[in-house]
Amino acid sequence: MTPSVETTSSEDSELSLPAPKERRRLREAAELTHDEVAAAVGVTAATIRSWESGRTAPRGRKRELYMQFLARLAALPQEAGPAGAPGEAKTARAAEEPAADPPAPDGPAADGPTPAGPTADARTQPDELSVDLPVEAPDLLPDEAPVKVPAPGPADAFDALYAHAAHDLARQAYLLTGRRSLALEAVEKAFVQAWDRWPEVAADPDPVGWVRAIAYEYALSPWHRFRRAHRHPDKPPAEPADRILLDALLSLSPAHRRTVLLYDGVGLDLPDTAAETEATTPTAGNRLVHAHADLADRIPELADVPLEKQSALLRDLLTALRPAVDLDPRPAVVVRGGGERRTRTWTRATLSLTAMIAVSTAYTVMTAPTHYEPPLAPGESVSGVPPLAGPQQLTERSRKLHDKLLADPEAGPARIAPKVE
Structure with a gap:
């Protein structure tokens, strides 16, 4: 316990900062705004104001x-x-350019006419030099002309961001989930989304934070518990202390786990941690206090350390944790190409579905009837009508009459005349 505390105190002494008033004075002396300092450090302008x-x-x-x-x-x-007057930093940067002027030749030639342009006395006056240099420098210093470096394209900038932050984000996602495949998948998903929305990410003051928020949201999604490949954690770390730390971290709730990792692991301050977790600053502080208490119950090293030292020790423990799996992400070209292929596939699928809908609509319009045809009325049953039957059986009287007609086939009046028997 004692060596770790001493290491933390030595690191704090090495990273000592000027007083808040001195920070503000240095920024104003360089004539820089809060936004410019925030862009250089990778935070927001409100954070710079809070630091100053x-x-x-x-x-x-x-x-x-x-x-x-x-x-x-x-x-x-x-x-x-x-130092002291604002604007001297920019004047100093302008005064550095004529330092490469060739010295005056020694000997008799030095007494000759001086060449046109700023003299040695003029070079000692930064204000005059800063005005004359842009006009005279191309003629005086042809070899020292500024070289125009082409600005990096979107692909180069994306690859640089990926190389800078991908490995750290994969490690952080592993600490959140305990699963190597899910951690790498979350990082790739976040960078693919960043490439799809690159203009927005490039203009963001903290692009790493933009990608980190997407990776954390994907890694902590509750739907992963239903996936067969992510139901069980990976192989635990080899060191017993690392296993205890990882198990204690995974036992926290997702909100507490994310707050601890951002504050103690990444090193964000409490307002930035609250903003990234979409919570208020008091809520983030309460989550941090409860998470530290739960971790102290599970980690012996934290139980013997005062509350004000737990955060520094926990940061050292998280930094020293060595996973038992490989967390190297795939190359940036592969991730960027996979995102582009996925975009092309979805675009083609969308166009194909649109074409099918258009063809179906056209076929329906061509085959649809042009006038209304009323449907046939359904049949109705009628009661009270006797069923249709064949000839009935002859009675005795009818049979005699029938036989008599057959026996007297003669026609004419004689047929109906009576016979005398």
Whole structure:
């Protein structure tokens, strides 16, 4: 326990930052806005204001980036002269360009006419040089002309973002789920969606946070529990301490697990953690307190550490955890190509379905009747009508009459005349 605490304190001393007032003074001396500093560090402008006012302090990787950025700002006035007046940093950057001027030749030629352009005295005046240099520099320094570097295309920028954040996001998704295949799948899904909406991601002040939010949402989706491939976790880590830490982390609820990973693992401050988890700052703080209490009950190392030191120790434990599976994502070209192929497939399927609907509609229009044909009325049963039957049996009287007619076939009046017997 003691060595880990000492390591944490040494790291904090190395990453010491200037006072909040000094941070603001350095930014104003360089004539930078909050948005420009936020874009350089990878946070929001509100976070920079909070850091400069002293309400919050940067942590983790954002702390290192902010410290390096302030160190560069502090070095610029020292190269230009005494610090204090706004605008000296930009003047110092302009004054660096004429330093490559060829020195004046020694000997008799030095007494000759001086070439046209800014003199040595003029170079000591940054304001005049900053005005004259854009006009005179191409003639004086043909070899020092600025080289125009072509801006990277969308594919190059996407590949750079993927190479910078894919491995870390895969590790974070593994800590959220305990499953290698689900972690890699979540990262690929997030980057495919980022490539589909690249203009929006490229303009976002924190593209890594944009992709991280999508990956976390996909990894923590409750529907994965119904998939056969993701019902059981992967092989546990080899170290007993890593197994205990991973089991304790997976025992938390998804909301608490995500809050702990963002605050202690990634190093976001509490307002940024609350914003990414779509919760209020007090809610995120309560989740963090309860999650630390649950982890302290399961992890022996955290139980013996004061509350104010638990976050730093937990960050060290999460950083030192070594999974037993390989978490290397596929190359960026493969992920980007897979997303493009999937988009083309869905586009073709949509066009095919639209064509089928159009053909069916045309066939229906051509074969539909042009006038109304009323349907035939159904038959009705009629009662009281005797059934149809054949000839009835002859009675005795009818039989005699029938025989008599057959016996006297003669025709004419004599037939009806009576006979005398």
